[in-house]
Amino acid sequence: MEIKFYGASAGVTGTCHILRVNGHTLLLDCGMIQGGKRLEAMNKQPFPFNAETVDAVILSHAHIDHSGRLPLLVRRGFKGKIWTQNASRDLCSVLLTDSARIMESDARYKNRKAKPGVAEIKPLYSSKDAQLALQQIQGIVYRQWQQVLPGVKVRFQDAGHILGSAVVELDLQEGELRRRLVFSGDLGQYDTPILRDPESPKRADFVLMETTYGGRRHRDRQATIDEIGEIISAAAETKGNILIPAFSVGRSQEILYQLASNYEAWGIDRFQVFLDSPMAIETSELYWNYPQLFDQEARLVKQQAGEMPLLPNLVLSRSSDESKAINKIKDGAIIIAASGMCTGGRILHHLRNNLSRAETQVIIVGYQAHGTLGRKLVDGVEEVRIYGQTIKPRAQIHTVGGLSAHGDQDDLARWYEGFENKPKVYLVHGEDEGKSEFQDYLKRRCEVTAGISKPGLVVDLAS
Ligand SMILES: [Zn+2]
Numbered sequence: 001m002e003i004k005f006y007g008a009s010a011g012v013t014g015t016c017h018i019l020r021v022n023g024h025t026l027l028l029d030c031g032m033i034q035g036g037k038r039l040e041a042m043n044k045q046p047f048p049f050n051a052e053t054v055d056a057v058i059l060s061h062a063h064i065d066h067s068g069r070l071p072l073l074v075r076r077g078f079k080g081k082i083w084t085q086n087a088s089r090d091l092c093s094v095l096l097t098d099s100a101r102i103m104e105s106d107a108r109y110k111n112r113k114a115k116p117g118v119a120e121i122k123p124l125y126s127s128k129d130a131q132l133a134l135q136q137i138q139g140i141v142y143r144q145w146q147q148v149l150p151g152v153k154v155r156f157q158d159a160g161h162i163l164g165s166a167v168v169e170l171d172l173q174e175g176e177l178r179r180r181l182v183f184s185g186d187l188g189q190y191d192t193p194i195l196r197d198p199e200s201p202k203r204a205d206f207v208l209m210e211t212t213y214g215g216r217r218h219r220d221r222q223a224t225i226d227e228i229g230e231i232i233s234a235a236a237e238t239k240g241n242i243l244i245p246a247f248s249v250g251r252s253q254e255i256l257y258q259l260a261s262n263y264e265a266w267g268i269d270r271f272q273v274f275l276d277s278p279m280a281i282e283t284s285e286l287y288w289n290y291p292q293l294f295d296q297e298a299r300l301v302k303q304q305a306g307e308m309p310l311l312p313n314l315v316l317s318r319s320s321d322e323s324k325a326i327n328k329i330k331d332g333a334i335i336i337a338a339s340g341m342c343t344g345g346r347i348l349h350h351l352r353n354n355l356s357r358a359e360t361q362v363i364i365v366g367y368q369a370h371g372t373l374g375r376k377l378v379d380g381v382e383e384v385r386i387y388g389q390t391i392k393p394r395a396q397i398h399t400v401g402g403l404s405a406h407g408d409q410d411d412l413a414r415w416y417e418g419f420e421n422k423p424k425v426y427l428v429h430g431e432d433e434g435k436s437e438f439q440d441y442l443k444r445r446c447e448v449t450a451g452i453s454k455p456g457l458v459v460d461l462a463s
């Protein structure tokens, strides 16, 4: 009985841990490596196992850095079941379909631009592979034990990170040996809107724990919401458009929920709100259809209103014609569009049209990686290039921290403290610095010395 670290054991993307028990091989997640061309090229490399002999996958949640290589696994011969929470299964059908479509269109584009004689570029996987992977997904509910293989039972608890996200408990049996392994998946913050708080299992022998923000404290969430309110209220006077670049899954729904909850206080009735992203629209519909997974407050909203979000002036723009029509609007529009870091998607068109106007407000609500257009805007560069056009930003750029989908140092430790025993813990899904800072923090606060994962490291679960 052992666990071997493979993906996201250095860095935060490409999560995949290999569990061997009772002669079976299981994967905990099978995510895509993200973060620039050099890293992403690693997705093509062979797996350190034979995909044909993997017996099952347990998927913690639908984010691509956890689910994105499932179609590749299937393409390489994996025939088993992929166990995940029901809402994650539904989100996967949006995200994996989209991921395959992007790869196919990228490959087509590169082949078109390639010089004659250059070998044809093939996508990492096709839409067909994604459909096959989706058929292998088996959705289950939270809080019920499920036998997935002889000697392997699994139970999901809410991780509070995105809809359907799970903390995975594994009950493992090999002859006389019995072990409880807990994989945190990605853990959300406590007291976020819509979602429930992360749940801590009561007992474990070993815990694999994410540490994305293991070295950080988030800004107070309410202060962030208040700041967004101030920006929007003030913008009603200055007469400009408000652009909010946002990830399609999670962040877009939270923004809509906040706009609806503060409809009168923020003067939202003076605006037209556009959700300009087919994927965010699809994801939102999915979110609002899972009230049984909401926290109490959101469930009450859904019960009383019947529909969500309650925004009479919300326009869902699906087609590109609908999106282009927004270009004519010079003031009074709140535009929520992907991508969250302004690296592509429809937000680019809106930035091109609005960035040079002093009355425009851009609200940055998410993390912006180095090198992205979003980061350049945050850093206040003098000019940017969008679709070959040079633009000098004159818009007001507001960076509001505090809306992260990941818990911070305090949240992570609080989750660990939910265990009644003090299980052995290994830190995964974090940069080196975050992991070692969290290791120190956990030692001070909980008197536990956590191990740090490394690719290829094997932990004997019998120990
Ligand atoms: Zn995630």
Ligand SMILES: [Zn+2]
Pocket: 012, 015, 063, 065, 066, 186, 429
């Ligand atoms: Zn993640």
